[in-house]
Amino acid sequence: MGWVWARLKLRTTCDWKGVWGRVKPRTPCWSGENHELMRHYGSLPLGQVYANIWFAVKSFVDEVAAVPGGEHIRNCIQCGVCTGTCPAASEMEYPPRKIIALIRAGMRHEVLSSPSMWHCVSCYLCTVRCPRDIKPTEIAHALECLAIRQGFRVQGTRTPAMYRSFVDSVQRNGRVHEFGMMLKFYLTTNPLAALKITKVGLQLLLHKRMPLLPKKVKGREDLSRIIQRFRAVRSSA
Amino acid sequence: MKSYSYYPGCSSEATATGLDLSAKAIAKPLDMELIELEGWTCCGSTPYSSLDRLEAVVLAARNLALAEKTGLDLVTPCSSCFITLYGANLQLKENPQLMRQVGEALAVANLEYRGNVRVRHLTEALVIDVTPEEIASKIQDGLNGLKVAPYYGCQLVRPDYGFDDPESPQSLDSLVTSLGGEAVPYPLKNRCCGGSLIISEESLALGLIRKLLDNATENGAQCITTPCPLCQINLDAYQSRVNSKFKTSFNLPVLFVTQLIGLALGIDGKSLGLDKNIVSPGPVLEHVSRVKQEVKSGA
Numbered sequence: 001m002g003w004v005w006a007r008l009k010l011r012t013t014c015d016w017k018g019v020w021g022r023v024k025p026r027t028p029c030w031s032g033e034n035h036e037l038m039r040h041y042g043s044l045p046l047g048q049v050y051a052n053i054w055f056a057v058k059s060f061v062d063e064v065a066a067v068p069g070g071e072h073i074r075n076c077i078q079c080g081v082c083t084g085t086c087p088a089a090s091e092m093e094y095p096p097r098k099i100i101a102l103i104r105a106g107m108r109h110e111v112l113s114s115p116s117m118w119h120c121v122s123c124y125l126c127t128v129r130c131p132r133d134i135k136p137t138e139i140a141h142a143l144e145c146l147a148i149r150q151g152f153r154v155q156g157t158r159t160p161a162m163y164r165s166f167v168d169s170v171q172r173n174g175r176v177h178e179f180g181m182m183l184k185f186y187l188t189t190n191p192l193a194a195l196k197i198t199k200v201g202l203q204l205l206l207h208k209r210m211p212l213l214p215k216k217v218k219g220r221e222d223l224s225r226i227i228q229r230f231r232a233v234r235s236s237a
Numbered sequence: 238m239k240s241y242s243y244y245p246g247c248s249s250e251a252t253a254t255g256l257d258l259s260a261k262a263i264a265k266p267l268d269m270e271l272i273e274l275e276g277w278t279c280c281g282s283t284p285y286s287s288l289d290r291l292e293a294v295v296l297a298a299r300n301l302a303l304a305e306k307t308g309l310d311l312v313t314p315c316s317s318c319f320i321t322l323y324g325a326n327l328q329l330k331e332n333p334q335l336m337r338q339v340g341e342a343l344a345v346a347n348l349e350y351r352g353n354v355r356v357r358h359l360t361e362a363l364v365i366d367v368t369p370e371e372i373a374s375k376i377q378d379g380l381n382g383l384k385v386a387p388y389y390g391c392q393l394v395r396p397d398y399g400f401d402d403p404e405s406p407q408s409l410d411s412l413v414t415s416l417g418g419e420a421v422p423y424p425l426k427n428r429c430c431g432g433s434l435i436i437s438e439e440s441l442a443l444g445l446i447r448k449l450l451d452n453a454t455e456n457g458a459q460c461i462t463t464p465c466p467l468c469q470i471n472l473d474a475y476q477s478r479v480n481s482k483f484k485t486s487f488n489l490p491v492l493f494v495t496q497l498i499g500l501a502l503g504i505d506g507k508s509l510g511l512d513k514n515i516v517s518p519g520p521v522l523e524h525v526s527r528v529k530q531e532v533k534s535g536a
Contacts, residue, residue: 067290068290068328068332087428087429087431087445088434088438088441091438091441118437119434119438119441121391121429121431121432121434121441121442121445122283122391122392122432123391123392123395123428123429123432124391124392124395124396124403125391125395125428125429127395127396128395128396128397128403128404135396137396141283141286141287141290142290144287144288145286145287145288145289145290148288148289149289157437157438158436158437158438159434159437159438161437162284162433162434162436162437163283163284163285163287163288164288166282166284166285166433167284167285167288167289170278170279170281170285170296174278174279175247175250175278175279176247176248176279176282177251178247178248178251178252179251182436185436185437196439196478197439197478199477199478200474200475200477200478203474203477203515204252204474204515207512207513207514207515208254208513209251209252209253209254209255209470209474209513210251210252211250211251215250217276217278218275218276219276219277219278219299219303219346220278222276222278222299222346222348223278223296223299223346225345225346226295226299226342226343226345226346226348227292227295227296227342229341229342229344229345230291230292230295230338230339230341230342231292233338233341233342234291234338237334237338
């Protein structure tokens with residue numbers, strides 16, 4: 001049982017802190033090798049540490065390069081046009097140029113647990129201006145997907161919760177029901193923050209721009225069947 | 238009369254009712270037929286593709302499959318729907334494996350998609366198919382020199398669809414001019430308003446909205462016009478939030494470009510959904526009708 005638990009723990013995604021000192025096995029492990037070695041020696045031999053680092057570094061860049069829009073990430077010359085262009089850069093711990101450098105250095109944990117990419121406003125100005133055809137907007141959204149899929153808990157941004165309430169609303173109603181989405185967002189984050197936008201909400205209600213009940217959409221069942229089927233197809237591929 | 242398959246987008250049922258109403262209202266006078274796509278569902282937009290990129294493509298694909306059956310160009314007035322549907326279409330055409338998987342999923346609802354739909358923005362259809370000259374010929378008094386800041390937002394022109402310049406777009410300017418309005422210089426015309434991050438990162442978005450309102454006011458605009466539902470709600474409904482946060486006193490009406498066209502065509506405000514605008518478009522209506530009256534009394 002303990003073995004299973006340790007293996008599960010090893011399989012979760014994290015990073016390596018320190019090469020010479022205490023080794024925390026927090027990188028994704030695709031084999032039980034690290035765990036076996038740890039059990040045998042009490043700590044990981046340096047060769048394995050290097051192997052893991054190489055594996056983590058290589059695979060993280062590869063992972064990002066494999067998503068649509070991420071293909072050219074290795075072409076980055078760190079010119080900084082993306083960061084200079086980004087309207088949200090001032091809010092980001094790692095603005096676009098830096099985050100690309102971090103990806104290429106294989107710093108998975110730093111990148112995926114950071115709230116930076118969640119501040120991307122999808123304005124595509126960086127994508128238009130990049131002299132090396134990198135698409136930082138697509139990379140930001142790809143990183144968001146990776147962070148979600150690999151179970152990172154991101155602090156310092158409410159955007160994941162907002163996106164989640166949007167997606168839930170689509171899956172339930174077939175179309176976004178904006179009032180329901182907002183309600184869910186504030187209930188799951190900070191209900192008191194809703195007070196700030198009471199006036200905006202009331203005005204939208206009074207101007208008949210915020211229906212309280214979702215519409216019955218004809219294609220709703222079809223859509224959820226299609227999504228279910230797609231999940232099955234994708235997991236079997 | 239040219240026919241299009243019309244995809245209104247989810248916001249047309251709530252926050253952007255005015256866009257939907259005015260798009261339908263101006264279609265007939267401009268010889269366009271907008272046939273609403275039957276049984277359309279959400280395109281997925283940015284939130285879906287930020288949580289699951291591939292699954293998001295399926296949402297768009299269902300609508301593309303429905304549109305393919307009609308054999309018409311798919312036109313949407315929403316910039317976010319436009320970029321999502323356009324991008325998914327491109328991705329499906331470029332990635333046969335994804336196309337096959339999506340095809341298998343669509344088959345459960347007896348749908349199939351072969352990649353033959355052309356996704357277009359309503360603004361593009363107005364500029365390329367209808368043309369500003371044609372619109373100008375249908376207008377009598379028009380806007381009579383109303384000073385308008387044309388606000389494109391981001392996703393109408395970026396990343397690149399080939400119908401307008403991503404850095405210095407001109408399509409809205411030409412539309413405003415054709416309506417008899419004056420497109421004021423608006424350097425921030427294609428900068429971001431914060432989009433849906435107004436909900437989750439309010440202070441970031443409010444700062445961006447403030448810059449946009451500031452820039453329009455500095456250049457003497459009497460109103461802002463935009464084709465995008467998110468831009469409109471951010472600039473319109475959140476204007477009071479900007480005022481209370483930055484101690485400013487903006488009172489700038491924000492009209493959908495379709496509402497502006499309708500106004501120039503002489504369609505009444507209610508059919509254009511102008512009563513749904515939060516910052517009252519009263520001064521705009523007054524300007525347009527006052528100058529009209531002057532013209533009449535002068536004649």
